[in-house]
Amino acid sequence: MESHVQLYQFDVTKCAVQLGIPDTIQRHGKPMSLAELEAAICINQEKTQSLGQLMRVLTQSGFFEKKFIIKSNDKEVGYALTKAGQLLVRENPLAVTPFMLAILDQDAQKPWHYLSNWFQNRDRSAFQTAHGKTVWELANNMPKFNDYFNEAMASDSRLVATYLFDYSEEGNLGKALFEGLNSLVDVGGGTGTMTKAIADACPWLNCICFDLPHVVAGLQGTKNLTYIGGNMFEAIPQGDAILLKWILHDWNDEECVKILKQCKEAIMNSDKGGRVIIIDIVIGHQTEDYKSLETQLLFDLQVMVWARGKQRDETEWYKLFLNAGFNQYKIISKLGVRSIIEIY
Numbered sequence: 001m002e003s004h005v006q007l008y009q010f011d012v013t014k015c016a017v018q019l020g021i022p023d024t025i026q027r028h029g030k031p032m033s034l035a036e037l038e039a040a041i042c043i044n045q046e047k048t049q050s051l052g053q054l055m056r057v058l059t060q061s062g063f064f065e066k067k068f069i070i071k072s073n074d075k076e077v078g079y080a081l082t083k084a085g086q087l088l089v090r091e092n093p094l095a096v097t098p099f100m101l102a103i104l105d106q107d108a109q110k111p112w113h114y115l116s117n118w119f120q121n122r123d124r125s126a127f128q129t130a131h132g133k134t135v136w137e138l139a140n141n142m143p144k145f146n147d148y149f150n151e152a153m154a155s156d157s158r159l160v161a162t163y164l165f166d167y168s169e170e171g172n173l174g175k176a177l178f179e180g181l182n183s184l185v186d187v188g189g190g191t192g193t194m195t196k197a198i199a200d201a202c203p204w205l206n207c208i209c210f211d212l213p214h215v216v217a218g219l220q221g222t223k224n225l226t227y228i229g230g231n232m233f234e235a236i237p238q239g240d241a242i243l244l245k246w247i248l249h250d251w252n253d254e255e256c257v258k259i260l261k262q263c264k265e266a267i268m269n270s271d272k273g274g275r276v277i278i279i280d281i282v283i284g285h286q287t288e289d290y291k292s293l294e295t296q297l298l299f300d301l302q303v304m305v306w307a308r309g310k311q312r313d314e315t316e317w318y319k320l321f322l323n324a325g326f327n328q329y330k331i332i333s334k335l336g337v338r339s340i341i342e343i344y
């Protein structure tokens with residue numbers, strides 16, 4: 001039963017977000033009956049029964065819970081948001097909604113229908129089989145896809161930055177990471193949400209957000225944040241530390257070694273103990289429950305389909321570091337299913 005619900009869970013959750021159900025219940029401030037919900041969101045009157053079916057599945061998947069609404073002598077079933085459901089509310093700074101909508105966008109989903117074709121052809125990725133372009137080329141050519149993608153990355157960066165600087169177990173893991181450094185280059189930093197969060201939390205640090213020219217075009221820096229466009233395979237601006245958040249999983253081993261060698265060049269002149277800080281998945285690392293490992297494996301498939309990338313276990317990471325000329329690494333902490341790895 002559970003697996004059948006899971007099969008359609010993404011589409012059903014996307015539908016609820018597009019109809020504004022989490023936002024509506026949040027604004028209401030208390031559990032909402034089906035009739036109240038129907039009146040508040042604009043759906044066709046003939047679809048009441050279907051709305052009930054939708055809410056039943058979403059309750060089963062843990063985004064909503066049923067609560068009784070007491071009305072004079074009567075009680076009625078209402079729907080409230082669970083903790084997981086709160087992450088679907090658009091105004092929540094920690095919302096995962098942009099990430100979810102980007103992953104479930106039609107253009108993003110198309111490659112999954114070409115998986116078997118891709119296994120039999122010579123294309124780099126199923127994404128390329130479906131679109132005739134890599135993810136980065138499509139983002140460069142299709143502003144809507146570019147915006148969706150960059151907003152998805154930004155929402156994930158908000159989540160990670162909040163954890164690093166506000167909620168980390170160690171008090172302030174983020175500050176400890178960047179203490180003693182004068183400069184940081186966020187390579188593949190997208191539109192700079194993570195870089196800006198670091199620059200704001202660590203005002204002593206000069207930060208550069210480095211990404212492809214079309215990604216950073218027209219973006220304004222601040223006192224300690226600069227945007228630079230370029231290609232990480234050719235050259236990376238100099239700094240005391242390089243941040244690679246969700247970068248290496250998009251590339252094969254040979255390409256990762258090339259990127260890491262460019263990082264090594266970029267920190268070579270640092271007198272502050274130059275290092276590379278990677279935020280990515282280490283498969284099997286501190287996955288204390290089955291769900292975490294399952295999530296890591298799903299992300300592994302996601303990057304394979306999109307970019308022919310891969311998630312790596314500790315041994316695979318170590319091989320990359322050695323081949324790029326680094327000889328020490330430290331896995332500092334986990335960020336949910338991801339880890340922070342420092343390499344020297």
Ligand SMILES: C[S@@+](CC[C@H](N)C(=O)[O-])C[C@H]1O[C@@H](n2cnc3c(N)ncnc32)[C@H](O)[C@@H]1O
Binds near residue numbers: 157
């Ligand atoms: C998965 S996103 C990660 C974005 C950001 N680090 C984050 O975690 O939110 C990968 C980023 O790498 C950038 N990128 C791809 N190829 C690149 C290249 N050759 N040089 C620089 N950046 C590149 C993309 O534009 C994109 O912003």
